[in-house]
Amino acid sequence: MNSTVIAGHPAIFDAEGRLAPWTxxxxxxxxxxxxxxxxxxxxxxxxxxxxxxxxxxxxxxxxRTDSIPSTQIGMGILSxxxxxxxxxERDGKSLSIARGMGEYLVDExxxxxxxxxPSFTRSTGKRDCFPLPEDAGSQADRPFExxxxxGGIAGYALALLAEATGERKYLDQALQNARVLAANQREGxxxxxxxxxxxxxxxxxxxxxxxxxxxxxxxxxDALIARGFGEFSASRATxxxxxxxxxxxxxLSDGSLFAQFFEDHDTPSNRTAWAPLNLARYLLEKKExxxxxxxxxxxxxxxxxxxxxxxxxxxxxVCHEQDEDKxxxxxxVSTYGAVLAMYxxxxxxxxxxxxxxxxxxxxxYAVDTEGRxxxxxxxxxxxxxxEDAHTDVIHNVVDxxxxxxxxxx
Numbered sequence: 001m002n003s004t005v006i007a008g009h010p011a012i013f014d015a016e017g018r019l020a021p022w023t024x025x026x027x028x029x030x031x032x033x034x035x036x037x038x039x040x041x042x043x044x045x046x047x048x049x050x051x052x053x054x055x056x057x058x059x060x061x062x063x064r065t066d067s068i069p070s071t072q073i074g075m076g077i078l079s080x081x082x083x084x085x086x087x088x089e090r091d092g093k094s095l096s097i098a099r100g101m102g103e104y105l106v107d108e109x110x111x112x113x114x115x116x117x118p119s120f121t122r123s124t125g126k127r128d129c130f131p132l133p134e135d136a137g138s139q140a141d142r143p144f145e146x147x148x149x150x151g152g153i154a155g156y157a158l159a160l161l162a163e164a165t166g167e168r169k170y171l172d173q174a175l176q177n178a179r180v181l182a183a184n185q186r187e188g189x190x191x192x193x194x195x196x197x198x199x200x201x202x203x204x205x206x207x208x209x210x211x212x213x214x215x216x217x218x219x220x221x222d223a224l225i226a227r228g229f230g231e232f233s234a235s236r237a238t239x240x241x242x243x244x245x246x247x248x249x250x251x252l253s254d255g256s257l258f259a260q261f262f263e264d265h266d267t268p269s270n271r272t273a274w275a276p277l278n279l280a281r282y283l284l285e286k287k288e289x290x291x292x293x294x295x296x297x298x299x300x301x302x303x304x305x306x307x308x309x310x311x312x313x314x315x316x317x318v319c320h321e322q323d324e325d326k327x328x329x330x331x332x333v334s335t336y337g338a339v340l341a342m343y344x345x346x347x348x349x350x351x352x353x354x355x356x357x358x359x360x361x362x363x364x365y366a367v368d369t370e371g372r373x374x375x376x377x378x379x380x381x382x383x384x385x386x387e388d389a390h391t392d393v394i395h396n397v398v399d400x401x402x403x404x405x406x407x408x409x
Contacts, residue, residue, distance in 0.1 A: 035371030056382035066138035070150035076391030077157035116204030123147035148195035152217030212275035273309035331392035338396035
């Protein structure tokens with residue numbers, strides 16, 4: 001008799017000993033989204049957007065008042081827009097929640113209007129501050145620091161929200177983030193990315209020579225250029241030149257140019273899986289329009305992640321976040337599953353399809369029968385980091401279901 005339990009569910013294994021879903025993917029996905037529709041709203045914002053640490057009863061953690069607005073909300077907007085499209089929603093509920101997240105970014109989460117990074121979305125903050133004060137930096141950010149790459153995430157999400165809603169204020173903030181990024185962009189080299197990982201928004205003084213997450217600034221530039229803002233063409237070209245000339249080749253060696261992404265870490269050499277996976281996702285989505293060998297680039301990125309950041313849980317190959325954290329958090333496991341699914345379909349690999357499906361099946365064990373997710377499978381109760389529990393998970397499941405809809409049954 002099998003006694004294995006994963007995130008509160010008795011584990012189910014098929015005849016070949018492979019982990020099987022505890023319920024269908026579609027049911028797990030819809031249960032979670034239905035649960036989040038019950039989230040309380042405060043001051044016009046869904047609580048799960050501006051509070052990073054919540055339990056399953058929507059109660060904020062007493063000992064964690066820090067927050068990560070750009071990543072948590074940026075990925076949340078992408079998740080809700082993608083889910084609404086997948087389900088062909090007509091009630092507008094997911095879009096309404098995405099608007100609530102966007103309103104918080106625009107109205108509450110900006111730096112002051114002066115300095116080197118003016119009116120720029122914050123990477124970290126403090127909950128229950130409306131708006132965030134000037135010294136709101138938390139986790140491993142210093143009080144007046146921001147992370148430029150997080151402005152790329154938030155800006156790109158707001159550009160898509162502007163397209164979905166027709167509201168100019170979201171586009172205006174996306175433009176502001178992009179203009180600030182372009183103004184502070186440098187060429188980069190083998191030891192420096194085009195932006196430092198952290199910067200004092202007042203002076204521009206950088207901390208951390210390498211910022212591994214380049215994909216979302218690239219996406220932000222692309223989205224705005226597509227809307228007719230040609231002012232970003234040169235900045236985009238310079239960024240792409242650094243990615244192709246320095247960052248992608250580093251995946252073939254030590255991956256040092258994929259260091260630093262997570263807000264609560266500041267070791268300069270700390271490589272992450274999140275950054276190369278999201279660059280691979282970008283290349284796979286854009287492969288038909290790229291004037292280079294996307295296959296070679298994606299091979300390098302996926303191989304780097306698989307050899308550096310994967311391990312086994314219950315016979316499933318899963319991905320951990322970074323050199324300094326080898327746990328299978330929900331955000332990175334679902335990212336790995338989704339990107340691997342895209343890559344497997346693109347190259348026609350049945351073996352990698354199975355690995356991707358298994359990783360996402362494992363990730364969805366974190367959702368309980370009431371739709372309440374855990375941020376990590378070993379946690380005794382639902383809740384935790386809202387990015388790892390929810391906002392950076394949903395869009396990954398949707399991406400996989402778009403390619404393999406049969407996996408949802």
